[in-house]
Amino acid sequence: QVRLEQSGPEMKKPGDSVNVSCKTSGYIFSTYGINWVRQAPGQGLEWMGWISPYTGNRNYAQKFEGRVAMTTETSTSTVYMELRGLRFDDTAVYYCVRGGPHSDTWADYWGQGTRVNVSS
Amino acid sequence: QAGLTQPPSVSSGLRQTATLTCTGTINDIGSRGAAWLQQRQGHPPRVLSYRNNRRPSGIPERFSASWTGNTASLTITGLQSEDEGDYYCSAWDTSLTYVLFGGGTKLTVL
Numbered sequence: 001q002v003r004l005e006q007s008g009p010e011m012k013k014p015g016d017s018v019n020v021s022c023k024t025s026g027y028i029f030s031t032y033g034i035n036w037v038r039q040a041p042g043q044g045l046e047w048m049g050w051i052s053p054y055t056g057n058r059n060y061a062q063k064f065e066g067r068v069a070m071t072t073e074t075s076t077s078t079v080y081m082e083l084r085g086l087r088f089d090d091t092a093v094y095y096c097v098r099g100g101p102h103s104d105t106w107a108d109y110w111g112q113g114t115r116v117n118v119s120s
Numbered sequence: 121q122a123g124l125t126q127p128p129s130v131s132s133g134l135r136q137t138a139t140l141t142c143t144g145t146i147n148d149i150g151s152r153g154a155a156w157l158q159q160r161q162g163h164p165p166r167v168l169s170y171r172n173n174r175r176p177s178g179i180p181e182r183f184s185a186s187w188t189g190n191t192a193s194l195t196i197t198g199l200q201s202e203d204e205g206d207y208y209c210s211a212w213d214t215s216l217t218y219v220l221f222g223g224g225t226k227l228t229v230l
Contacts, residue, residue, distance in 0.1 A: 107157060110165060
């Protein structure tokens, strides 16, 4: 069955970078885009961007341009999200989410979430 | 990239009906429809309805979505206590370059 397995929780300091992985299985990796969505404590969902494993194309939310990078590793069907220059308000649970803009089933599968805590 | 607009809270009685709304613009919901997500406390969101108003397998028929103009709606009939949680709408913009989320509606089943 389809699974999106994310890396474990992270504790970071302001200014650090964090790299979260999302290992996919149960489907053909290249056929679905992967999005990253985050949720700060007690807050709603925030879209960060997406990447197409097939074309390598990516789009990032304006808010994260210059600070985020999404990459894929086809050999392991894994997607990575790096966020640089961490701030206190980057403390959140980060989810990878399957589906691209042309997919009628966007958001059909979610990773379990990776908690990133930014603290001095 | 303004977000979609949802009422912060909705409440309705057990076995009653609740309707949640989500308002966007012609550049998102008006053109592409909206997906609906449910998030129970401590869990990742799960999709209840895709942008074409179809339900994933396993989602009860009690959940039905629609959209008219720039507004999407999710109607939940026969409310159960397990339906309590946060509900989010989401939509791709017409340029297909970003996703918008609503701020979420907290559903309380009385």
